[in-house]
Amino acid sequence: MSIQSPGLFIAFEGGDGAGKSTQAARLSDALESRGFSVLRTREPGGTPIGEKLRSLVLDHGHGTIDARTEALMFAAARAAHASQVIRPALAGGSVVITDRYIDSSVAYQGAGRGLGAEGVLTLNDWATEGLHPDLTVLLDVDPSDGRRRRTAGDATEDRLESEPDAFHSAIRHAFLDLAEASPSGYLVLPASADIDTLAAEILDRVESLLADRVPGDRS
Numbered sequence: 001m002s003i004q005s006p007g008l009f010i011a012f013e014g015g016d017g018a019g020k021s022t023q024a025a026r027l028s029d030a031l032e033s034r035g036f037s038v039l040r041t042r043e044p045g046g047t048p049i050g051e052k053l054r055s056l057v058l059d060h061g062h063g064t065i066d067a068r069t070e071a072l073m074f075a076a077a078r079a080a081h082a083s084q085v086i087r088p089a090l091a092g093g094s095v096v097i098t099d100r101y102i103d104s105s106v107a108y109q110g111a112g113r114g115l116g117a118e119g120v121l122t123l124n125d126w127a128t129e130g131l132h133p134d135l136t137v138l139l140d141v142d143p144s145d146g147r148r149r150r151t152a153g154d155a156t157e158d159r160l161e162s163e164p165d166a167f168h169s170a171i172r173h174a175f176l177d178l179a180e181a182s183p184s185g186y187l188v189l190p191a192s193a194d195i196d197t198l199a200a201e202i203l204d205r206v207e208s209l210l211a212d213r214v215p216g217d218r219s
């Protein structure tokens with residue numbers, strides 16, 4: 001970690017429909033009710049330029065976007081997010097909860113689009129000046145369950161969600177590979193568990209990180 005601050009940085013990762021937004025909101029509410037300053041944010045987005053990039057990269061109708069262009073657009077949005085939003089909030093002592101971060105690019109562009117994990121990680125290390133989460137909560141979802149959940153009601157799928165199950169299966173395995181490579185930085189949970197059980201397990205892990213936190217030490 002290249003900054004010194006008392007904040008805590010948590011990322012929610014996993015496939016579409018895994019329950020990231022649901023659990024990010026639950027964790028944020030639980031921590032706020034315990035008196036913590038919390039910043040909940042999402043990717044792509046989180047800044048005005050990031051939200052514009054979000055709609056460019058996720059909406060249908062901008063023609064073909066090749067894999068490298070797509071990876072650079074996500075990394076550009078993330079660079080703004082890291083420098084303008086996440087770092088200042090961490091420096092101010094907040095708990096930052098982001099709905100997706102670097103792992104999503106490694107999974108979607110690295111594995112899903114076939115660019116490879118290494119190049120996408122290097123690009124994103126550069127974009128964020130090496131800002132990585134203290135904890136990544138990976139909600140591991142079966143691609144068909146994810147699709148069923150996100151298309152419940154009349155929701156339409158964005159440009160990436162509408163990719164076939166094989167794409168989402170490659171993504172799932174890329175997320176799991178990242179967690180396996182650095183187990184201490186991950187909490188991997190089955191997305192099929194019930195919402196309250198997941199929320200309790202996540203809060204438990206985060207509370208233990210907060211208890212262990214030494215102000216000024218994020219190394």
Ligand SMILES: Nc1ncnc2c1ncn2[C@@H]1O[C@H](COP(=O)(O)OP(=O)(O)O)[C@@H](O)[C@H]1O
Nearest residue numbers: 015016017018019020021022149191193194195
């Ligand atoms: N653990 C769960 N069990 C059953 N349904 C869930 C669970 N978590 C979320 N959902 C539902 O699945 C849908 C997708 O959840 P969401 O949090 O939007 O996923 P994501 O942000 O990962 O795409 C929502 O309708 C949500 O209410």
Ligand SMILES: [Mg+2]
Nearest residue numbers: 020021022099
């Ligand atoms: Mg979501």
